[in-house]
Amino acid sequence: MGPDHGGAPVAISVRGLTKSYGNTEALRGIDFEVRRGEVLALLGPNGAGKTTAVEILEGYRARDGGTVTVLGLDPERRDRSLRAKVGIVLQECAVDPYLTVTEAMTQRAGLYPSPRSVGEVVDLVGLEAKARARVKTLSGGQQRRLDLGMALIGNPELIFLDEPTTGFDPSARREAWDVVRGLCAEGRTVVLTTHYMDEAQALADNVTVIAAGRVVASGPPDTLGGRDHGVTRVRFALPSDTALGELPLPPHLTPRVRAGMVEFEIDEPTTVLHELTRWAIGRGEVLDGLAVNRPSLEDVYLSLTGEAAGVEGSGGGAS
Amino acid sequence: MNDLLVAKEQVRYEQKAYWRNPMAAVFTLAFPVVFLVVVGTTSGTSRVPGTTLRYDQYTVVAMLTFGLIAACYTNLAMSICLRRDSGMLKRMRGTPISIGSYLGGIIGSTMINVAVLAVLVVGIGMGFYHLHFPYHPAATVVTLLVGIVTFGAIGLAVTVIVPNADAAPAVVNGIYLPVVFISGVFYPLSNGSVLSRIAGYFPVRHMIEALVSAFEGGPGSGLRGHDLVVMLVWAAGALVFAARRFRWEPRHR
Numbered sequence: 001m002g003p004d005h006g007g008a009p010v011a012i013s014v015r016g017l018t019k020s021y022g023n024t025e026a027l028r029g030i031d032f033e034v035r036r037g038e039v040l041a042l043l044g045p046n047g048a049g050k051t052t053a054v055e056i057l058e059g060y061r062a063r064d065g066g067t068v069t070v071l072g073l074d075p076e077r078r079d080r081s082l083r084a085k086v087g088i089v090l091q092e093c094a095v096d097p098y099l100t101v102t103e104a105m106t107q108r109a110g111l112y113p114s115p116r117s118v119g120e121v122v123d124l125v126g127l128e129a130k131a132r133a134r135v136k137t138l139s140g141g142q143q144r145r146l147d148l149g150m151a152l153i154g155n156p157e158l159i160f161l162d163e164p165t166t167g168f169d170p171s172a173r174r175e176a177w178d179v180v181r182g183l184c185a186e187g188r189t190v191v192l193t194t195h196y197m198d199e200a201q202a203l204a205d206n207v208t209v210i211a212a213g214r215v216v217a218s219g220p221p222d223t224l225g226g227r228d229h230g231v232t233r234v235r236f237a238l239p240s241d242t243a244l245g246e247l248p249l250p251p252h253l254t255p256r257v258r259a260g261m262v263e264f265e266i267d268e269p270t271t272v273l274h275e276l277t278r279w280a281i282g283r284g285e286v287l288d289g290l291a292v293n294r295p296s297l298e299d300v301y302l303s304l305t306g307e308a309a310g311v312e313g314s315g316g317g318a319s
Numbered sequence: 320m321n322d323l324l325v326a327k328e329q330v331r332y333e334q335k336a337y338w339r340n341p342m343a344a345v346f347t348l349a350f351p352v353v354f355l356v357v358v359g360t361t362s363g364t365s366r367v368p369g370t371t372l373r374y375d376q377y378t379v380v381a382m383l384t385f386g387l388i389a390a391c392y393t394n395l396a397m398s399i400c401l402r403r404d405s406g407m408l409k410r411m412r413g414t415p416i417s418i419g420s421y422l423g424g425i426i427g428s429t430m431i432n433v434a435v436l437a438v439l440v441v442g443i444g445m446g447f448y449h450l451h452f453p454y455h456p457a458a459t460v461v462t463l464l465v466g467i468v469t470f471g472a473i474g475l476a477v478t479v480i481v482p483n484a485d486a487a488p489a490v491v492n493g494i495y496l497p498v499v500f501i502s503g504v505f506y507p508l509s510n511g512s513v514l515s516r517i518a519g520y521f522p523v524r525h526m527i528e529a530l531v532s533a534f535e536g537g538p539g540s541g542l543r544g545h546d547l548v549v550m551l552v553w554a555a556g557a558l559v560f561a562a563r564r565f566r567w568e569p570r571h572r
Contacts, residue, residue: 058413060568080415088413094406098336107332111325111416134339154414 008035010069011158011189012057017066019052026052028213029066034206036157039180039190041204041221043197045305049213050193051162057191058088058160071158084113087156089164093143097136101127101146104135105153112154124182125149126175141172148179159183161192165199177202197298207297211305225300231265233295234273237288238262239280248275261289322420329416329424330431337428343394347432348439351386355379355440358505359448367507371535372450374507379444380530381504384523386436387466388495390429395474396481396491398425404484408567426471433467450534455541458533465547466526469554473522476557479564498523522553 012034019027026049034040044050055061056068059075059082068075073082095104102118109115122131125145130138138146144167151159161180165173180203183190194200200207201221208218209225217225237260238244244257250272255264266272269292280287337343355378362374370377402408411421444450453459474491481490499505501514502523508515518524525546533541 060409060412080417083413084415086413088410090406090410090413092406094402094410096332096336096407098339099332103332103335107328108414110328111414113415150410 008037010034011036011038011071012040012191013067013069014053014057015067017053017056017068018064019049019056019061020064025213027056027063030210030213030215032208032215032218034189034191036189037184037187038205039184039192039203041200041207042191042193042210043195043200043207043301044210048210048305050210053210054160054162054191054193058086059083084154085157087151087154087159089147089151089159089161091162091166093135093140093147095135095143095146095150098134100132100134101138102131104146105149108150109153114155115153116155118153121149121153124152124179140167141169144168145172145176148176152183156188158189158191161190163193163195165194165196173199197296197301201297209301209304216304217300221297224297225304227295227297227300230295230300231267232269233263233265233293234269234291235261235263235293236276236290239283239285239287248279322417322423325416325420326423326427329420330427333424333428334431337432343398347386347390347394348436350389351382351436352439352443354385354505355382355443358382359444369510370531371537372531373448375448376444376450376534377507377531379440379448379450380534381507381527383437383440383463384466384526384530385499385504386440387433387463387526388470388499388523390432390436391467391470392474392477392495393491394432395425395429395471396477397487399475399478400481400484400487400491403478403566404569406569412567426467429471430467433463437463451536453534454536455533458541459530461542462526462529462533462547465529465550465554469522469526469550469557472554472557472561475561475565479561479566482570503527522550525549 010033012032014030014032017027017030018025030049030053032040042050042054052061056063057070057075059070059078062076071082071085073079075082099107101122105118105121109118119131122128125148127142127145127149130142135143135146144164148161148164151161164180165176168176177199180190180192184205190203192199192203204221206219207221207224209216219225222228238257244255244262247255247262249255249264253264253266253272255262257263273292276287359375359378359382362378364373364375366372367374367377372380399408441450441453445452477491477494481487498518498521502508502518502521503515504523504527508518508524515524525543529543529546529550532543532546535541
């Protein structure tokens with residue numbers, strides 16, 4: 001897992017942040033903190049408020065209440081010195097279609113006090129073969145990579161990535177992940193929103209789940225929502241000529257058999273796995289398709305956001 | 320960062336993008352030139368009443384005005400609407416660039432386009448319609464600058480009422496084409512007619528009158544203070560409106 005950022009200075013601090021659009025409360029008082037060099041993934045269903053939260057941090061929206069600091073400054077004041085230290089990747093590719101990749105990057109670099117080298121960033125996002133191509137001739141994935149490059153050209157300390165790999169093919173996603181890992185290896189801070197749980201799992205030091213305008217869970221992806229304490233699911237193929245009752249399972253378990261696969265949940269699987277494998281070896285059998293899984297980040301996410309939606313739906317007061 | 324230097328760089332990139340996009344150049348340069356040739360050669364050579372210009376020479380002034388409006392108003396409004404919808408404006412706003420540098424780049428580039436247009440149109444007029452080089456060059460330049468400011472400001476203001484890029488051509492052209500027609504761009508208006516009185520409320524007619532005066536031989540500076548003031552009042556109103564209501568982002572989806 002990533003390095004411990006507990007002692008690093010705070011890059012972003014959000015306390016009691018509220019925002020409404022008309023009668024709709026988009027954010028109902030959220031808190032979170034990001035330390036320098038950390039990757040924070042903001043997760044949440046569409047309309048949960050995560051884009052609103054990010055746009056307030058980026059300085060695009062004014063908040064209604066609460067305190068927000070980004071690199072020690074209030075983003076609402078839109079200081080130029082802050083904008084020079086922040087890189088933003090929006091969901092749209094927003095580059096003049098008639099400029100070439102190198103021209104667009106050079107133009108953007110000219111707006112920053114200490115930009116990175118254009119050639120280096122073009123290489124970094126894998127567009128060296130397209131450096132002289134006009135932006136309008138790039139494929140969708142290439143435009144997204146250009147977008148990422150445009151956000152990095154100013155040598156930012158803090159980078160906001162709004163669904164950065166949507167529409168990428170699997171290998172392009174892996175490459176983009178490597179770029180993000182490289183950014184935090186250089187000590188930069190990254191805030192990313194995504195719908196892909198594997199992306200959050202692969203990149204984030206911490207995850208904050210927003211649902212219905214509130215933070216419903218936050219923490220490292222491996223322990224989010226008590227994942228590390230959750231039940232473990234064990235599956236394997238029922239050996240031929242064996243009845244379920246012959247398996248050496250503790251009496252309190254209630255195994256199921258589905259399509260020839262035995263399946264059960266257990267809090268602590270060490271002992272039962274030992275008994276099972278010893279039993280199988282003793283009979284000269286193998287446990288085909290043996291799988292031992294903890295709930296995935298996606299399972300936890302779905303249950304967390306499902307609960308939040310349930311609270312909203314019942315009209316009951318929130319905690 | 321030096322804002323002026325950034326603005327200069329912006330002009331360079333605006334120019335690159337402009338000349339690579341055939342549509343923009345067709346509207347701002349080819350249309351006025353083609354109209355000039357077609358309308359000019361069919362206009363005859365008698366004098367326009369109340370001026371020393373012939374009908375074909377008047378067409379040069381009218382098409383210079385027409386092209387300037389296309390460059391400043393139409394092209395500016397369309398490209399701002401497109402950039403707003405595509406997220407380019409939002410993107411720009413997330414960088415350290417100042418609004419002045421960004422707008423300065425666009426306006427600087429537009430001024431170059433107007434200069435190219437003026438050379439082209441006046442050159443054709445001098446080559447084919449016996450037009451004299453403008454008798455009052457300073458007044459011509461001042462009038463063109465006031466025109467750029469006025470129609471650029473109105474172009475910015477009109478982006479406020481354009482809901483999205485798809486609607487931009489309809490709204491932008493729907494406002495300016497009727498005004499252009501009643502303002503004597505395609506045929507000189509007779510003074511005192513109902514149309515000319517209506518057109519007097521809008522800046523296009525004043526732009527033509529001011530340019531005619533700068534092109535004609537005559538005593539004085541060739542500057543038409545009254546016409547320029549009417550244009551600047553429009554410019555000020557449009558700028559105030561734009562400054563208060565300008566949107567950097569597409570309307571909520």
